[in-house]
Amino acid sequence: MNLFYKLFAKNNRENFDISNLIWSWIGSFLGLFAIAFFHRNFLDDSDLTLVLSSFGASAVLIYGAINSPLAQPKNLIGGHIISAIIGVFCYKLFGENLLFAAAIAVSSSILVMQLTLTLHPPGGATALIAVIGTPQIHDLGYFFVIFPVFSGALILFLIAFVINNIPKNRAYPESFKNYLKKKYQRYKRRSLKRDKR
Numbered sequence: 001m002n003l004f005y006k007l008f009a010k011n012n013r014e015n016f017d018i019s020n021l022i023w024s025w026i027g028s029f030l031g032l033f034a035i036a037f038f039h040r041n042f043l044d045d046s047d048l049t050l051v052l053s054s055f056g057a058s059a060v061l062i063y064g065a066i067n068s069p070l071a072q073p074k075n076l077i078g079g080h081i082i083s084a085i086i087g088v089f090c091y092k093l094f095g096e097n098l099l100f101a102a103a104i105a106v107s108s109s110i111l112v113m114q115l116t117l118t119l120h121p122p123g124g125a126t127a128l129i130a131v132i133g134t135p136q137i138h139d140l141g142y143f144f145v146i147f148p149v150f151s152g153a154l155i156l157f158l159i160a161f162v163i164n165n166i167p168k169n170r171a172y173p174e175s176f177k178n179y180l181k182k183k184y185q186r187y188k189r190r191s192l193k194r195d196k197r
Contacts, residue, residue, distance in 0.1 A: 019167055027063035027163035031156045032056065035148075038155060043147055049136050050148035054080070054125035055156060061122070062160040066172040070120055073173050075113075077153045079120025083109035084149040087130025088142050095131075095138075102131045 035055055039045040058080070061071035069075065083105075090105035109127035113119045129137065130144055137144060164172035171177035 028059040054122040057122035075120040078118030079123035080153040083123035083127040084145040087127035
């Protein structure tokens with residue numbers, strides 16, 4: 001069992017405890033459930049075609065690897081939006097040659113995400129879905145960027161912000177964690193000054 005803990009610590013920056021595992025499960029369940037509920041009831045997506053597989057990959061990061069730079073809100077939302085725009089553009093420009101369109105969409109989205117510091121691995125899948133997706137996705141055109149991509153990423157983030165900040169051993173995003181640390185240190189300093197009086 002010690003070997004397992006060592007391997008987990010080596011491959012994962014998250015704390016290995018039951019609480020952390022349970023909150024990751026709860027967050028990912030609620031995040032994907034909320035996206036599916038929203039798309040089915042507000043976008044009339046009865047067969048859930050608009051629940052993109054790339055959202056599942058995003059859920060792994062923002063609920064299971066919350067300390068990763070690739071899981072931060074700028075990466076989550078920016079990476080998906082950039083990749084969706086590039087994917088739709090490549091499909092419109094090179095749609096008759098899906099092999100080329102798929103390859104250029106993914107590689108271009110990676111490049112632009114790197115240049116804009118919004119690298120989010122599921123973004124590559126979003127670009128690919130825009131090219132090889134169903135006719136329902138192709139018919140959306142650039143609306144694909146707003147519904148389902150932006151709406152889905154935003155729902156995932158909002159639930160991650162709430163769920164990941166409930167337990168004391170988790171804080172998301174990284175900027176909020178830093179804010180909490182500074183606020184706690186200021187509070188500690190004030191209380192120490194009061195004690196000295």
